[in-house]
Structures are given as C-alpha cells and as structure tokens.
Amino acid sequence: MRIVADYDRCEGHGLCAEQAPVVFDLDDEGDLVHHFEGQELPDELEAEGQRAIDSCPVAALRKA
Numbered sequence: 001m002r003i004v005a006d007y008d009r010c011e012g013h014g015l016c017a018e019q020a021p022v023v024f025d026l027d028d029e030g031d032l033v034h035h036f037e038g039q040e041l042p043d044e045l046e047a048e049g050q051r052a053i054d055s056c057p058v059a060a061l062r063k064a
C-alpha cells in the first residue's frame, strides 16, 4: 500500500510519527516528512502505516 499525505491539511501534530517512526517524521520546523512518498510501503510497515492513518486527527493521511 501507499500512503498519500495532504501537506496542506497536516497540522504537524506528529501522532503519525509516533505510530510509524520509520515512515513519518517531523523536520526541525515541525513539518511532516514522509519517507515513503510515492512509494509502496514494505509489507512489514503496513500495520504501523495503517495506525498512522488512523491516528491523524485531521485526516491528512490516506491510502492510495
């Protein structure tokens, strides 16, 4: 699966990075970094990727 991030909607809460720290991070300015932008998540990261989607309070992450 791929995860698409809506950077305009993201408010930098960082909950996704807590759930999936290999996939998401916040940079020094608090902006979202998506390490698998435009890429398939490896199978072993799919469960935490889904948790990240579910954790986002502003629905800025979705499956593609």
Ligand code: SF4
Binding pocket: 005, 009, 010, 011, 012, 013, 014, 015, 016, 017, 024, 032, 055, 056, 057, 058, 059, 060, 061
């Ligand atoms: S949880 Fe949602 S709002 Fe927070 S950093 Fe992640 S994508 Fe952005």
